Amino acid sequence: MFQSVYFDTDRGLEETATGSAFSPDVASVHELGHIQNAIDSPQDFIKRRNTTDTVWKNLEEKETTAKYEVPYAASRGMLQRSSYSKGFKSIKTINSINAITSSNLFNIMRSIGGF
Numbered sequence: 001m002f003q004s005v006y007f008d009t010d011r012g013l014e015e016t017a018t019g020s021a022f023s024p025d026v027a028s029v030h031e032l033g034h035i036q037n038a039i040d041s042p043q044d045f046i047k048r049r050n051t052t053d054t055v056w057k058n059l060e061e062k063e064t065t066a067k068y069e070v071p072y073a074a075s076r077g078m079l080q081r082s083s084y085s086k087g088f089k090s091i092k093t094i095n096s097i098n099a100i101t102s103s104n105l106f107n108i109m110r111s112i113g114g115f
């Protein structure tokens with residue numbers, strides 16, 4: 001079985017209702033979590049991936065989000081998803097490890113008199 005991991009180094013995710021966001025590296029931890037789950041137990045991974053869930057799309061997404069993504073996001077003080085069915089939008093971040101967009105950065109700089 002082969003698995004590929006895709007993530008954009010400048011794409012984070014923002015919850016539209018709250019503006020809370022996470023950085024691209026949180027997304028990479030999520031994707032690598034799927035790989036770890038597949039290594040730990042291929043049968044359970046496939047079983048979870050073949051389920052349908054109204055909140056999480058499938059139970060593999062729920063497992064990976066709870067086991068890898070949320071603890072890592074919490075350690076970084078970023079968005080901790082409790083569902084896939086809330087509104088989210090992809091954001092272009094200033095780098096891989098921050099959830100800050102260029103417009104956020106502009107506002108921060110302006111507020112401190114940077115320009």
Ligand SMILES: [Zn+2]
Pocket residue numbers: 030031034061064
């Ligand atoms: Zn996933």
